[in-house]
Amino acid sequence: MPQVTREEVYKVLERVTDPELGGNIVELGMVSGVAVDPDGHVEVGIALTIAECPMRGTIEGDTARRVKSLPGVTDVEVVTTAMTKKQRSEVMQTARKRARDDAEPTQVSPTTRVVAVSSGKGGVGKSSVSTNLALALSDLGFSVGLLDADIWGFSIPRMLGATQKLVADDDTKLIQPAVVQGIKMVSTGLIIESEETALMWRGLMLSKALEQFLGQVEWGELEYLVIDMPPGTGDIQMALGRLLPQAEMVVVTTPQKAAQKVAVRVADMARRSYMPIVGVIENMAGFTCEHGETYNLFGSGGGRVLSDEISVPLLGSIPLDPAVVAGGDEGAPVVRADPDNPAARAFSALASALVEVVPPAEDERCTGRIAKLVAQLEEGLEPAASG
Ligand SMILES: Nc1ncnc2c1ncn2[C@@H]1O[C@H](COP(=O)(O)OP(=O)(O)O)[C@@H](O)[C@H]1O
Numbered sequence: 001m002p003q004v005t006r007e008e009v010y011k012v013l014e015r016v017t018d019p020e021l022g023g024n025i026v027e028l029g030m031v032s033g034v035a036v037d038p039d040g041h042v043e044v045g046i047a048l049t050i051a052e053c054p055m056r057g058t059i060e061g062d063t064a065r066r067v068k069s070l071p072g073v074t075d076v077e078v079v080t081t082a083m084t085k086k087q088r089s090e091v092m093q094t095a096r097k098r099a100r101d102d103a104e105p106t107q108v109s110p111t112t113r114v115v116a117v118s119s120g121k122g123g124v125g126k127s128s129v130s131t132n133l134a135l136a137l138s139d140l141g142f143s144v145g146l147l148d149a150d151i152w153g154f155s156i157p158r159m160l161g162a163t164q165k166l167v168a169d170d171d172t173k174l175i176q177p178a179v180v181q182g183i184k185m186v187s188t189g190l191i192i193e194s195e196e197t198a199l200m201w202r203g204l205m206l207s208k209a210l211e212q213f214l215g216q217v218e219w220g221e222l223e224y225l226v227i228d229m230p231p232g233t234g235d236i237q238m239a240l241g242r243l244l245p246q247a248e249m250v251v252v253t254t255p256q257k258a259a260q261k262v263a264v265r266v267a268d269m270a271r272r273s274y275m276p277i278v279g280v281i282e283n284m285a286g287f288t289c290e291h292g293e294t295y296n297l298f299g300s301g302g303g304r305v306l307s308d309e310i311s312v313p314l315l316g317s318i319p320l321d322p323a324v325v326a327g328g329d330e331g332a333p334v335v336r337a338d339p340d341n342p343a344a345r346a347f348s349a350l351a352s353a354l355v356e357v358v359p360p361a362e363d364e365r366c367t368g369r370i371a372k373l374v375a376q377l378e379e380g381l382e383p384a385a386s387g
């Protein structure tokens with residue numbers, strides 16, 4: 001019997017993929033070690049992103065099968081462990097890079113910051129936050145787009161008071177986004193007749209609509225594209241991560257302290273969609289009445305708990321305020337209709353906080369270049385001539 005080498009084992013392990021992350025376990029850095037005994041006993045260490053990884057059985061089985069197929073291997077032991085936070089973030093980076101390399105081109109510029117406004121559940125105010133955040137970013141002087149990715153449950157047109165229909169440019173054949181209140185906006189609500197007809201499009205359009213909105217809309221050079229995500233953690237999230245590898249996620253939550261469950265759900269969504277979570281937004285926080293008394297109708301502290309749980313900053317806390325509802329119903333979002341209102345001010349502060357965490361691409365280019373230079377020096381390469 002020939003003696004099997006560690007190199008040979010690594011070679012076959014390159015054929016074992018993490019179906020969810022879409023890369024092989026060696027490339028993803030999930031192989032923590034390989035030991036080969038002279039008698040042909042092989043031990044493979046696999047570090048899973050999370051201990052309760054749903055793909056655990058598949059990965060373990062594939063690993064054992066592949067390694068056993070090598071001549072000279074008498075038996076295989078697969079030892080799985082869970083990754084540390086740092087290891088996990090490195091794996092996610094590799095997975096993201098892969099996704100980016102495989103990504104289909106879209107009309108969204110690679111320098112546009114894409115912020116997907118998500119949540120673990122519906123009705124927490126994603127659309128209200130998306131709309132007011134987009135307008136507040138625009139008020140800071142940025143060029144902003146707002147994509148309503150809630151394909152059948154769209155509410156952005158109503159919130160912005162937009163009634164026009166989308167048209168395509170005669171020459172480029174590209175769909176022109178509606179320009180409303182200074183931002184570019186696209187929604188299925190600008191294509192179909194009524195909210196009732198939306199139901200008919202269910203399923204039919206769902207998978208294609210997002211692709212079209214990203215691939216066939218002439219967005220132009222935006223600094224920020226805010227995406228109002230549909231509720232839940234499903235297909236649209238995954239598709240977005242695939243189509244727009246630069247997309248990052250902010251999570252809207254209520255002040256209720258049921259954060260543990262939400263945290264697990266959004267962390268799982270981030271993992272499956274490759275979208276890193278950049279911050280938490282608490283919405284419907286303490287309502288202050290005209291006498292100055294604050295009522296925590298939906299509890300308090302949930303935003304902080306969730307942000308601690310998933311180790312990202314709490315970007316803002318938006319108070320519960322009737323002006324948010326009225327603004328949304330009348331096409332006059334509170335940041336524009338009543339900028340001094342406490343909720344409006346909270347939205348403006350949120351926009352500034354977001355810009356801190358996710359600065360416009362141009363501001364980052366310089367540090368990006370330095371980072372690349374340092375990386376090249378570390379690798380012992382001659383730094384490429386900088387342009
Ligand atoms: N900060 C807030 N204060 C008061 N009402 C709010 C606030 N945020 C959202 N709402 C209201 O809650 C309801 C759900 O908000 P919406 O933005 O449509 O949530 P989602 O998009 O998550 O389903 C709407 O009627 C909206 O006006």
Ligand SMILES: [Mg+2]
Pocket residue numbers: 126127128150153155
């Ligand atoms: Mg919504």
